[in-house]
Amino acid sequence: MTTFLQKTSNKDFFIFSFFLFFLSVIPTFSLSAQEEATDEDAFYIKKIHDAALTKGECHLWLRYLTKEIGARLSGSPQAAAAVEYTYQMLGNLSLDSVWLQPVMVPHWVRGETEVIRIATSAMGSVDLDALALGNSVGTGKQGISAEVVEVKNFEELKQLGSAIQGKIVFFNRAFDPTQLNTFAAYGGAVDQRGNGPSEAAKYGAIGVLVRSMASGLDDIPHTGGLRYKDGIEKIPAVAISTNNAELLSSLLKQGPVKVFMKTDCQTLEDKLSFNVIGEIKGSEKPEEIILIGGHLDSWDVGEGAHDDGTGCVQSMDVLQILKHLDYKPKRTIRCVLFMNEENGLRGGREYGEEAKRKGEFHLAAMESDRGGFTPRGFTVDGEKEVFAKKFPLMRPWLSLLEPYGLRIKKGGGGADISPLKKQNTLLIGFEPDSQRYFNYHHTHADVFEAVDKRELELGVAAMTSLVFLIDKYGLD
């Protein structure tokens, strides 16, 4: 590792290469504000990696969470089982405290039937690969039937105006494949799913079909949450597979298409559930909390493996690895498995509110909720002043993380930890490779087998390494 410290005769060129993201963010930066990263740190980060790759328990935990428990929608018996299981597993780690934080969660259920049938002169009757969107109302027992109108965005919808009346709107804007990061492509399309139903209802639509939020073409429908706007009629909405979206679009080019929709979704009464929390108390500054977490709930299809079983078991394994290495943190390291990220964010909100009530201070909060793929680094967020002050203090660590292919750049933290932003917390999003995430996200395909053990474990190593550095050096 001593070669890291060698100097080179040509400094100017090196500046081009690594800190592209930082350059535009922070004009100045003082090395003296921060102890320099040491060879000792490099040695310890190697130890963390070795332990994560040989003594990790995340893969076994994930197997149970996915194969034995399965999909864990808020309010479901499986969500309750996941609370119980992870509470027990954290309890086995000899932590200083493990507890459950109560939170009332929404209880949406898909129901039995999900039929989306198109009738065309060309092909006769075809059942589409479909999943009702989360939070959607059902169609009623008789179902609904109407002509389909395809649009790519809300502007087209507006221009059609009254022509939408009594129709079923089909939102069919695909991911932009030229976005390198698939989350950027998702961000460019997901308004159709989230807001499309209320936007369509404004003009008198009676139902909505949405092209699945997916990177490619296949037969897999992707569910996910919609948000009805107050004061606008709630109409049923369903995602169809990207292949079916292409089919429907091509049929619509030939002539009118009628669709029959029948779903039984309903929203039941709120249910009591829990965030699951465990921590190692800090030895010097226990009042400074470093949070790591993921969300324990998932949608009700597949097994909630990459979303977000992996984030939960990785966060648990960070504590397990620190205990295994007999690391005594200066600060409090707390693992939080949030409930209800998918359709309400109640767990994250309740956590943030209680932290405020109790006057807790979270120095940093890191969420893993982008899948269990090979780690590429971290994205960092925070209130303007917090970010400006703390982000530069992470720079000396980059030389320690770079050999593991890890970068740190500005970007989102995570939904569950977002309420902590206003409490002067530095938010950190763990960033794995994004290419395959939207093959699985919110689908029947998001199962244990889609997760690679080494990729998962390397995520634990990356997360633990950054937690170690924050704990050791602080952010002051």
Next chain:
Amino acid sequence: MTTFLQKTSNKDFFIFSFFLFFLSVIPTFSLSAQEEATDEDAFYIKKIHDAALTKGECHLWLRYLTKEIGARLSGSPQAAAAVEYTYQMLGNLSLDSVWLQPVMVPHWVRGETEVIRIATSAMGSVDLDALALGNSVGTGKQGISAEVVEVKNFEELKQLGSAIQGKIVFFNRAFDPTQLNTFAAYGGAVDQRGNGPSEAAKYGAIGVLVRSMASGLDDIPHTGGLRYKDGIEKIPAVAISTNNAELLSSLLKQGPVKVFMKTDCQTLEDKLSFNVIGEIKGSEKPEEIILIGGHLDSWDVGEGAHDDGTGCVQSMDVLQILKHLDYKPKRTIRCVLFMNEENGLRGGREYGEEAKRKGEFHLAAMESDRGGFTPRGFTVDGEKEVFAKKFPLMRPWLSLLEPYGLRIKKGGGGADISPLKKQNTLLIGFEPDSQRYFNYHHTHADVFEAVDKRELELGVAAMTSLVFLIDKYGLD
């Protein structure tokens, strides 16, 4: 992209971060020797990426190569079909020349039977998940039966000495999971497969079992080539799955284990086959060839998807993308699909020899033979003087490649292009993420479905970008 060129007030720190690998390799380096990378280049590299992600044909070609043709061992009808198919596909690209280069290849066949049966008092008779190693002799019709002796390395074998006589040796050294790059773990274990049979035969062993060259524990046996040493008896050798290796090892701790082996492998007469080649002639320096390639043959199980269907279709797609962009190269860009990498390297050798006979000069040769996963960069190799002179000239390009997560470092080029090393060629190995490669390598699991379309296409984009830079700036 202009932010790349901004200066920063603290140069010293930046030096730590990115060029760790370079620092120890090249003590000095002169920027003036090379035109600086420009914003224009950044724009063109973005164009290349957009085209690869929207106009690529690699995924369709791979589907045919894997699903319609399948495994393509040298000398097999499938290998011949792959030659024909890729020759036709290259023929469709309006290249300046497409041709076949004849080469005689070994013709090993697995045969019908493959039984590896252990008999123990504890478990009775168990058939192991096994695949004969490539190039192995068969056991004869009666099979062989003997007690198993487990060793971890050749040193242990030597110490056992005459105790090996008449036994079946079981090489059971696992991958080192703490190696970040799985190819390093492979490199640390593969002597058992390549040289183990002859090493064991030296001491009178009659057969060999080898723990599969795999990153994790599963039921999938991995075949791969062995090399018999001249003058030592050829004994049959078989790979067993890592789960079975663990089972066998635990049984051996309880007492002696006998194994029955029966395989029908044989080596038939050499067969005529071909390297498949297509090129775009350079407009200014046609005599400087930039080669891109992969190997068309595969082992005889699975579909040869990641090894190395992906490398072939990526190399073909580099030409297709350049044609699509109407790029007129200064230098000759040549795609070579090599035959017989897996069990002979005859294609690579013949290519190198003919290049020498013809006095051709390959400025650079790039091979893609590490799977079709998310690109991480390139490894570069060459004769000492060639490397010392040319490698530094790539540095100004790093700022262009870094936004795509690509690095360039010292490392191997590729088996097929290795004969060009002595011809003053700079060898370049395309380097994708390595974590999942040894889940599939040489197995029934190496199928089309194991390849992600975007990951594959991003590889094409990375390869094309570097080819573009070499073509534009040369390496002088």
